[in-house]
Structures are given as structure tokens and as C-alpha cells.
Amino acid sequence: MWEAVTAVATAATALIIAFTALVGAREVNHLRRATQLDGTLRIFDELSAPEVRQARQWVILELPLRMRDEKFRAEVAAAGLGDATVHIELVVLRTFEKLGTFIDHGLVDSDLTYDIYARTIIHTWESLLETGVIAEHRKDGAENLWSKYERLYQGAIDWTVRTRGGEGTAYLESVAKWRREAREVTLAK
Numbered sequence: 001m002w003e004a005v006t007a008v009a010t011a012a013t014a015l016i017i018a019f020t021a022l023v024g025a026r027e028v029n030h031l032r033r034a035t036q037l038d039g040t041l042r043i044f045d046e047l048s049a050p051e052v053r054q055a056r057q058w059v060i061l062e063l064p065l066r067m068r069d070e071k072f073r074a075e076v077a078a079a080g081l082g083d084a085t086v087h088i089e090l091v092v093l094r095t096f097e098k099l100g101t102f103i104d105h106g107l108v109d110s111d112l113t114y115d116i117y118a119r120t121i122i123h124t125w126e127s128l129l130e131t132g133v134i135a136e137h138r139k140d141g142a143e144n145l146w147s148k149y150e151r152l153y154q155g156a157i158d159w160t161v162r163t164r165g166g167e168g169t170a171y172l173e174s175v176a177k178w179r180r181e182a183r184e185v186t187l188a189k
Contacts, residue, residue: 039107043099047117055091056120060127063089064183067131076136089133092124093146100148103155114159122160122172123179125153 046052066072075082076089084090102108114121128134137145161168 036107036109039102040109040112043102043108043113044116046095047099047120052091052095055088055095056124058088059092059124060179061182063127063131063133067133073132073136076133077139089128093128093133093137093149096121096124096149096152097146098148100150100152103152104148110155111159114156115163118156118160119175121153121156122175125149126176127179127183 067076072086075087082090084094099108099113103110103113134146134150157172160172164171
């Protein structure tokens, strides 16, 4: 009889431990999601800050004009060592590189980020490519410079195509067309 009681008690203990482990795992998942949301909201605050918003706009509209200036272009080659008050593109590069790092480590939700910022990520990265900033920064053995931002950009493209279905490619083309038209207006000044 005592053996039966011991067996039942052992089984009950195992069930309680299993239940506790499941509840604990669920709570850890909730805590992880809450922490991730907090990190996401903090980086979104940074992306919404006037300095970063103005820098994003500057990269898309003003950088092409500034890259015509030989002195400015030569300074761009200094990559991340430049003065961010003059080389405003560094604000964008550093901000999105950090965001890409956070997403790579699961600290910021990628789908939420792309849902809100995919267009901005795409615009700014392509503007930095088209103006030659990325190529200048990646000279002389720095091929991986801004790689987290580049992965962020590719993630934004993939997310856009995935979530917009057949319209994803057309949407991306309209984004590129808008940027080209905005740039033409700026360059015509």
C-alpha cells in the first residue's frame, strides 16, 4: 500500500513540477516580449527625434546636392570619423546600424519595425548607395562597414514583398520613383 501512495505522490509531484515549468516558461516569454516592446518603443522614440527625422530627410533630398562638392565628397571618405554636424548622413548611418544590431539580437521586433519604418529604411539606404556614400565608406578594406544597416534594408525589402504580396514589387518601384523625383527637384534648385 505504501508503495502505491509513494507512486501516486511521485506522479503528482512530477505533474506539479511540469505545470510549474510550463507556467514559468510562459512568464519568461511574456517578460521577453515586454522587454522587446520596451526596446522597440525606445528606438522608435529615437527614430522620431527631430534630429534623426531631419537627418533622414537631408539624406534623401540634400545629400545628392552636397555630394557634388569635391571637399564634402573627400570628407565622406573618412567614413565614420566625420563630424556629424557637417556630415549629417552619419546620424542616419549610425542610427540604422544600431537598429539593425538590435534586430539581429532579437532586442527589437523586426516585423513591427518594418511595418512602421520599411519605407524610410529603403529610402535612406538607397539614397546613401546612389550618392556613393556607402562605396566611399567601404573602400580600403572596410567592406563590412554598415553591414547591419544593409541587412536591415534587405529585411525591409523582403518584408515589403512578403506582406504586400504581388503588389510588393510595384510598391518598391513607386518608392524609388518618388525618391528620384524628389531628388530631381532638389538638384534643379
